[in-house]
Amino acid sequence: MRTEIKTAIIIAIVVSVGIGGIGYYFTTLDKPKVVTQVPTNNNKQGSTNVDSSASSTKTTQIDESQYPIAPDLTGISGYVNTTPENLKAAMKDKVVLYDFWTYSCINCIRTFPYLKAWNEKYSDKGLLIIGVHSPEFEFEKDINNVKMAVAKYGLQYPVVLDNDHATWNAFGNRYWPAEYLADSTGHIRHTHFGEGDYNETEKAIQQLLDERSQRLGLGINVDQSLVNIKEHQFANQQTPELYFGYSFVTGRSFIGNSEGFKPEETVSYSLPSDLQQDHFYLEGQWQNLADSMKLVSQSGKIVLPYFAKDVHIVAANKADLHILLDGNPISASDAGADVQNGTVHVSENRLYNLVSSSTAGSHTLTITAQSGFQIYTFTFG
Structure with a gap:
């Protein structure tokens, strides 16, 4: 190859590399990186404390710019266990677990033992749990009903009423329950929707508390054991949730x-x-809301062929319900927690447990x- 050709090629390569380097430099200016030094926890699961000397000498870089900032709590219509001023102060430099729930949701209720245990175990280590109560039904917007539920289930952390789903929408949430875990700088680092995976969520809490301790120079040792609570066991198959409100049944109408x-x-x-499984059947005069x-009539019936272990209803107004299972008065071994001598006394707008059998199976509930x-939904477990 001739010398002048070689020279021209070399110059072209140098110019191309230079232009690419300058372009990359200016591109990186548009994408600032926030890097935090955090401890690497080398302890095995089940150990009691984090080795503070090890965590102070070995750190891992976390690029927080890849994680979204948690939205502000917005459109809040009420506060339980806190005030707006106290909550704002409490959130500063805390690891915050946002729990989206509604008090008539059985899936939410089954997460409470874990939330309560985490609150007791980690609140003095820098964890703040905020229950974001986003109602499904109109009666769940009443702050007195929410206060009743908070007291009934022993929830001691702050609860805010998101009655118009403004905070729900700000998070882009679509589920009950839903957990959004933000680190002490406000970045959402872990999410989980629905029940289950409690160990993974708790490990994420521990990691972010360790990061917080390192960032703030607190030297706090976080217990690395996991809470030991028996998890609800679901059947391989069960009847889906059945709604009675006409605005809830688009694409999922199960009235028989x-x-x-x-x-x-x-x-x-x-x-x-003829009755079809997983459909409910009515007798009497019923107002469609x-x-x-x-x-509306003096008396009426609901008949439900289902497959499940547990059966719950969300109900309102004062009424006495008489419960039959497979055509017979429900036995003590199958009776739910709200059944007394075959009868359920509806006195509050809430979830009621009608059937709690030892195993899942096909039955007919009357x-x-x-x-x-007034009935809103059947839910199962």
């Missing part, structure tokens, strides 16, 4: 009566001869009720 849903009308329902059905009884 031929009369179907008739929005804002009072409908006379009669039981057909957006989120529920209300019994509920006989009186005028005024």
Whole structure:
């Protein structure tokens, strides 16, 4: 190859590399990196303390710019166990676990033992749990009902009422329950939707508390053991959640009566001869409401062939419900926590446990009720 050609090629390569380097430099200026020095925990699971000498000498770099900042709590209509001023002060430099829940949700209720245990174990180490109560039904917007639920379940951490789902939407949330775990600089580092994976969430809490201790120079040792709580066991199959409100049933209508849903009308329902599993059937006059059905006639029935271990209803207004299982008065071994001598006394707007069998199976549940009884949903476990 001729010398002048070689020279031209070399110059072209040098120019290309120079232009690329300058372009990369200016590109990096548009993407600032926030890097935090955090401890690497070398302790095995189950150890009691973090070795403070080891964590002070060995650190790992965390690029926080890849994690979103937790949105502000917005549109909050009420506060339980706190005030706006106290909550704002409490959040400063804390690892914050945002728990989206609603008090009539059985899946949310089953997470409470873990949340309470984490609050007791880690609150003095820098963890702040905030219950973001985002209601599914209208009665769950009442702060007195939320206070009743907070007291009933022994929740001692702050709870805020997100009645219009403003904070729910700010997080882009779509689930009950949902956990968003933010580090002490406000970056969301861990999320989990639904029940389960409690060990993974707790390990994430421990990691972020260790990072916080290192960042603030606190020297706090975080217990690396995990809370020991028996997790709810789901059946391999079960009936899906069944809604009674006409605005909730688009694409998932499970009413078995031929009369179907008739929005804002009072409908006379009669039981057909053939019943299909995973559908509910009504007898009597029922008012069709957006989120529920209300019994108008003096008495009425709900019949449900289902497959599950546990059966719950969300119900309102005062009523006595008589419970049959497979055509017989429900036995003590199958009766849920809210059943007394075959009867459920509905006195509060909340979730009621009707059936709690030892194993999942196919059964037919019959509920006989009186005028005024209002039902929102069947849920199963």
